[in-house]
Amino acid sequence: MKLNIAVLPGDGIGPEVTNQAVKALKAIASEFNHDFKFTTADVGAIAIDKHNDPLPEETLDLCKSTDAILFGAIGHPKYDNDPSAKVRPEQGLLKLRKELGLYANIRPVKAYQTLLDKSPLKKHIIEGTDISIYRELTGGIYFGEKQLSEDGNVASDLCAYSKAEIERIAHLAFQAAQNRSHKVTLVDKANVLETSRLWRKVVTEIAKQYKDVKLDFLFVDNAAMQMILNPKQFDVILTENMFGDIISDEASVIGGSIGLLASASVGDKYAMFEPIHGSYPQAKGKGIANPIASILSAAMLLEHFGLYNEAELVNLAVEKSLKLNISTPDINAKYDNVTTGKVGEFIEDFIYNPKDTNMNFTNIHLGQSTII
Ligand code: IPM
Numbered sequence: 001m002k003l004n005i006a007v008l009p010g011d012g013i014g015p016e017v018t019n020q021a022v023k024a025l026k027a028i029a030s031e032f033n034h035d036f037k038f039t040t041a042d043v044g045a046i047a048i049d050k051h052n053d054p055l056p057e058e059t060l061d062l063c064k065s066t067d068a069i070l071f072g073a074i075g076h077p078k079y080d081n082d083p084s085a086k087v088r089p090e091q092g093l094l095k096l097r098k099e100l101g102l103y104a105n106i107r108p109v110k111a112y113q114t115l116l117d118k119s120p121l122k123k124h125i126i127e128g129t130d131i132s133i134y135r136e137l138t139g140g141i142y143f144g145e146k147q148l149s150e151d152g153n154v155a156s157d158l159c160a161y162s163k164a165e166i167e168r169i170a171h172l173a174f175q176a177a178q179n180r181s182h183k184v185t186l187v188d189k190a191n192v193l194e195t196s197r198l199w200r201k202v203v204t205e206i207a208k209q210y211k212d213v214k215l216d217f218l219f220v221d222n223a224a225m226q227m228i229l230n231p232k233q234f235d236v237i238l239t240e241n242m243f244g245d246i247i248s249d250e251a252s253v254i255g256g257s258i259g260l261l262a263s264a265s266v267g268d269k270y271a272m273f274e275p276i277h278g279s280y281p282q283a284k285g286k287g288i289a290n291p292i293a294s295i296l297s298a299a300m301l302l303e304h305f306g307l308y309n310e311a312e313l314v315n316l317a318v319e320k321s322l323k324l325n326i327s328t329p330d331i332n333a334k335y336d337n338v339t340t341g342k343v344g345e346f347i348e349d350f351i352y353n354p355k356d357t358n359m360n361f362t363n364i365h366l367g368q369s370t371i372i
């Protein structure tokens, strides 16, 4: 298959983790005879520094002319601590989502068997967890009208949803549930918010078309609690933009590290793949950032194009790396010499040689193996 992929590494650890995902995709292309072409462009704080714009025109044009986008991370502390900043790196990502119509953000959350002890949550609670979060991504409070009174003392953000916006993502969530455990949980705040009541009404109506899927509802505050108390009860979670943002960070604790959570943002025309973690500026350039979320996002990219065997090989490589403890310090208390690049190289090598499973564990960690 021929694929043109736009690579938007962005800020902080974005470039180093995205590099590892590109390595994995190049290895896949070579092993399966695909033709993947990568073109890199600026986004976020780095784009503000270089072009005065978090999403330069040429980056947007590139994204519109490619088959898929691999996104790193954006954000910089100099903007976080300056409430008066007029231009922010995050605007680049939000504009990209909006312009490309990426209305559904899919965030899989899974408790890896080998990492059960890494989560701060108890093993028996998280074991077997397998959730797919469908977060609405181009509407709601993120994109509603924003106002600040002239004296600077009153601010507001409008949260608005239309029936059509709810319907299109709801269909995707129900279809996903049909291929999973046949359950959709709508997370909302229908006891307080008008938008949430519209979500309930529209989603209840759509559920009639999916008789094999059970629909239930949870208020977001209760859902936040249930996520920690009993995450296994969830299959597909369907929710609006802001609730999805919050609940997916919370859910990442189940896997043991936010550095493991991948996502796909899809619309009718374009698709973008990005880790859910942020730019983690404190870790930039130190080789401690976990590249797995980015690599798993690349696997979601492959899946999106129907390259299931290829995606499975990447997932297998990731599982192998976790099993062998070839992991960055966020999930590896034992060895502190496993860098972002080493994890990436292991995954790459595994893709080239999946049969070579007799690698010497100790040697790998001593850096004596040919694998690293
Ligand atoms: C995410 C991030 C973004 C969001 C930020 C960087 C704007 O937190 O993708 O979850 O809030 O959507």
Ligand code: MG
Residues within 6 Å of the ligand: 245, 246, 249, 276
């Ligand atoms: Mg977030």
